[in-house]
Amino acid sequence: MRQGGLHRTSFVLIAMFLMMPSITSAQEEPDWRSNGIDPSTWEDGPVVEDTPMQYSYYNDPVFSIEVTYAPGHFEDEVSGTIIIELFPQWAPITVENMVEHVEDGLYDGIFFHRVINDFVTQSGDPECTTVGAYPITNLNCGSGGTGETIPLEHDENLSHVDGAIGMARGTEEDSADSQWYIAETEAHGLDPENRDDGGYATFGIVRQGMSHVRAIAEVPTSDDATGTDLDNPFSSAGRPVYEVKINKIEMIGVADPDGKLSGQGMDGDDSGSVSNGLLILILLGIAVAIGGVTMFVLNQKGDSTELTVYDAELLDENETSSTT
Numbered sequence: 001m002r003q004g005g006l007h008r009t010s011f012v013l014i015a016m017f018l019m020m021p022s023i024t025s026a027q028e029e030p031d032w033r034s035n036g037i038d039p040s041t042w043e044d045g046p047v048v049e050d051t052p053m054q055y056s057y058y059n060d061p062v063f064s065i066e067v068t069y070a071p072g073h074f075e076d077e078v079s080g081t082i083i084i085e086l087f088p089q090w091a092p093i094t095v096e097n098m099v100e101h102v103e104d105g106l107y108d109g110i111f112f113h114r115v116i117n118d119f120v121t122q123s124g125d126p127e128c129t130t131v132g133a134y135p136i137t138n139l140n141c142g143s144g145g146t147g148e149t150i151p152l153e154h155d156e157n158l159s160h161v162d163g164a165i166g167m168a169r170g171t172e173e174d175s176a177d178s179q180w181y182i183a184e185t186e187a188h189g190l191d192p193e194n195r196d197d198g199g200y201a202t203f204g205i206v207r208q209g210m211s212h213v214r215a216i217a218e219v220p221t222s223d224d225a226t227g228t229d230l231d232n233p234f235s236s237a238g239r240p241v242y243e244v245k246i247n248k249i250e251m252i253g254v255a256d257p258d259g260k261l262s263g264q265g266m267d268g269d270d271s272g273s274v275s276n277g278l279l280i281l282i283l284l285g286i287a288v289a290i291g292g293v294t295m296f297v298l299n300q301k302g303d304s305t306e307l308t309v310y311d312a313e314l315l316d317e318n319e320t321s322s323t324t
Contacts, residue, residue: 030103036256037062042083042208046163049186053087053161053205060255061086061095062207063102069112070242071215079247082182082209084165085255090155091203094167094176097150098203101178102249106146112244113142114237117217119187122168122238123246124179134243145177152176153201160187163206163213173198182206184217216244 039056048054065082088095101107106126111134114122127144131137138144152173160166160183168179183190183202192199206213220241256262 030251032061032251032253034261035253036259036261037253038259038262039207039255039257044208044211046161046206046210046213047186049161051159051161052157053159053164053202056085056207056255056257057087057089058255058257058260061088061099061251062253062255063099063249063251065107065209065249066247067212067216067244068247069212069216069219069240069244071219073220073241078212078215080209080212082212083207083252084182084204085207086165086204087158090157091153091201093150094153094201094203097176097178098180099251101146102251106178107246107249110246111137111240112216112246113137113239114181115217115219115221115240115244116184116238118185119217120166120181120183121213121216121244122179122181124168124181126178130243130245135239135241145179147177149175149177152198153203154192154199158202160190160200160202161205162186163210164202165204165206166190166200166202169200171197176201182213184213216240219244 062083062085065084066079067082068077068079070077086095086098101124107124110123110126110128111130112121112123113125113128114120125142125144126146127138128141129137150167152169158164162183162185164183164187166181166183167176168181169176188194190200221238222241254261
């Protein structure tokens with residue numbers, strides 16, 4: 001009777017150990033975090049500049065922007081995808097801010113409200129949505145946000161290379177909120193070392209779909225938000241004449257240059273499976289050892305000894321935005 005109970009206890013312990021990694025992972029990480037993306041599949045990127053930003057790094061968050069736009073007058077709409085890799089190792093606060101907004105769906109359905117050819121394409125204002133028919137929109141489009149700002153975050157590894165994504169801000173250095181821009185060409189005049197106002201913070205780079213960024217940069221624009229010649233106190237330089245719409249932005253995975261998540265390491269081995277198998281063997285060994293020790297104690301103390309089971313507690317391991 002006691003041995004049967006011991007076997008059941010050992011089985012429960014083993015099951016708990018084997019389930020622990022998956023349960024903990026499911027609670028702490030969203031699904032996209034486990035989706036490794038091979039950088040070699042990206043073919044439509046920016047002009048490469050010799051900086052650390054040209055390289056892709058393991059576990060960097062990657063998101064996609066689904067856009068629809070008219071390249072010119074009397075031209076059919078074009079749909080495309082822009083893929084961007086973020087650099088949390090150099091801009092953790094800014095990246096966290098962006099990921100949070102993407103996961104909240106803040107940018108879905110808004111449009112690029114400021115497009116300056118040979119400079120930047122700007123979006124990220126949740127107020128910039130079409131009301132009825134474009135270009136009718138909210139009066140404060142271009143100055144909106146969430147109301148929660150982040151500090152200006154610089155790192156020597158980050159700069160305004162071609163395709164860089166940066167945070168728009170107001171006159172105060174620490175006023176960046178939700179608005180961001182993509183450099184349609186290198187824009188090092190925005191880097192802090194080239195300015196007297198602290199510059200602007202970049203935190204990622206386009207990896208795929210740069211041709212769409214360049215096409216958007218050349219769409220017809222008007223200095224008037226309504227697209228008319230009437231005097232408009234809410235006019236905004238660079239407002240596209242035809243809507244450049246962001247249908248959806250979503251997190252799609254993480255950079256996986258060595259195939260660690262996809263299971264194909266640099267030597268071609270299924271490193272993910274090997275690691276999981278080794279972990280299972282170690283945990284199984286621990287569970288069996290616990291069962292053996294318990295059996296020994298029972299045999300030493302005799303039939304009158306009752307087995308006490310303790311609950312285990314898991315411990316963790318380890319204002320108006322513009323770019324000018």
